[in-house]
Amino acid sequence: MIIRIEPESEVPIYMQLTNQIIEGIAKGAIHPGDALPSVRTLAADLGINMHTVNKSYHELEKKGIIEIVPKSGAVIKGHSHIEQSSYNRIYNMLKPQIAEGMVLGMTKDEILNLVEEIVNEIKKT
Amino acid sequence: MIIRIEPESEVPIYMQLTNQIIEGIAKGAIHPGDALPSVRTLAADLGINMHTVNKSYHELEKKGIIEIVPKSGAVIKGHSHIEQSSYNRIYNMLKPQIAEGMVLGMTKDEILNLVEEIVNEIKKT
DNA sequence: AAATTTGTTATATATTTTATAGAACAAAAG
DNA sequence: CTTTTGTTCTATAAAATATATAACAAATTT
Incomplete structure (x- = not known):
């Protein structure tokens, strides 16, 4: 799955990342059960800070889209019906x-x- | 038209104001041709700063929703078809x-x- | 004509948000 | 056992948000 960050955008980087992961799930590029890359790995790939990725992941968790298992990783959740x-x-x-x-x-x-x-x-x- | 500002909201005050003015127009509480209150008057009514109201008005102008006539006032524009x-x-x-x-x-x-x-x-x- | 009101501009301050950086920790995974 | 994991902490910097005060010229009102 390809993620493009525009540092000069008026949209904060962590939000660009959050939205693109959501769209990636919505269009089936990544699926429930899949693990997201570690915050360090993804940060290195995108050329952004680890904490920025971490913030994005916690946004996704707050929205109920992923589950973060401490010391393990972030996994995409499945949804039968919206809460x-x-x-x-x-x-x-x-x-x-x-x-x-x-x-x-x-x-x-x-x-x-x-x-x-x-x-x-x-x-x- | 009644506007309610929640200072403790995570939504910035200028954005709350912008959105409520837009919804006021959408539901017909205020109409194209109507003038918005002066930035000082509205700021006093809402108990917020003049510059915050000013920022909201310029957001509305950027969106193409109102027209600001310098030294005069802000007037709601009409729209036949979206640009x-x-x-x-x-x-x-x-x-x-x-x-x-x-x-x-x-x-x-x-x-x-x-x-x-x-x-x-x-x-x- | 005079006084008031208008949006605008400028400076100043304070808080929050956003982003990066580096370090350290304990737990999980290899 | 070593590496990797998310987490936590401190630190710094820039940008966004909000308020406050003052002054200006133009428009409106009286």
């Missing part, structure tokens, strides 16, 4: 952005089409 | 969150239903 707390979190993250789309002139159908397009784009390949 | 640059920005903001929903076990239909629910919730009074 209520995760659902609420996603609801609150999506709301401002959907409102922004509406204000800027998008109809409900245009928003739904965009979302469907994104889902398809993530799934393909 | 490509705004569309791309919303696309990039939505993508990581939709991927997160997928990883946490949401199906395409569950995601589309959630988005439709949010649109309806914003539209209703």
Whole structure:
């Protein structure tokens, strides 16, 4: 799985990494049960600091996406059905952005089409 | 229009304000052509700093939602159809969150239903 | 015309966030 | 036993966030 970090982005490095790992899981590049690289290894590969990778992994753990076993490693969790707390979190993250789309002139159908397009784009390949 | 700022939130104050103004426009509490309060007035009303309100207004301007007339005021713009640059920005903001929903076990239909629910919730009074 | 209000600009301070660096630890894995 | 693991700690630096105060010229109001 290829990860690209843009140091000059306005998006913090740990968040770029978090998002790209999430998308990697979503599109099946990595699967539940797989172990993520050690924080030292991944940091060296990406040319970033160990603690930055560590922060990203703990973000993923807080989101319920991976499980960190102390002194062992980080493993991708499987999910049959979304939990209520995760659902609420996603609801609150999506709301401002959907409102922004509406204000800027998008109809409900245009928003739904965009979302469907994104889902398809993530799934393909 | 009622705005509530939570100083202890992990979401920056200027962003809370930006989002609530956007949602206010989306649900019709304020309309295109309306002028926003002066930065000093709103800051006093909310008990926050003038520069924080100013930053929020310039965020709204960057998003293409309001127009700031120097020495005059901020006016809400109308939108017939979304511009490509705004569309791309919303696309990039939505993508990581939709991927997160997928990883946490949401199906395409569950995601589309959630988005439709949010649109309806914003539209209703 | 005078006074007030406007957004803007500037300086200053403080806290939090982000990112890196290096070191040390105990536990797990080889 | 050696290496690797995540964790913890200290330290530094830059950027983001938030507040405070002051001053300016232009616009608005009185």
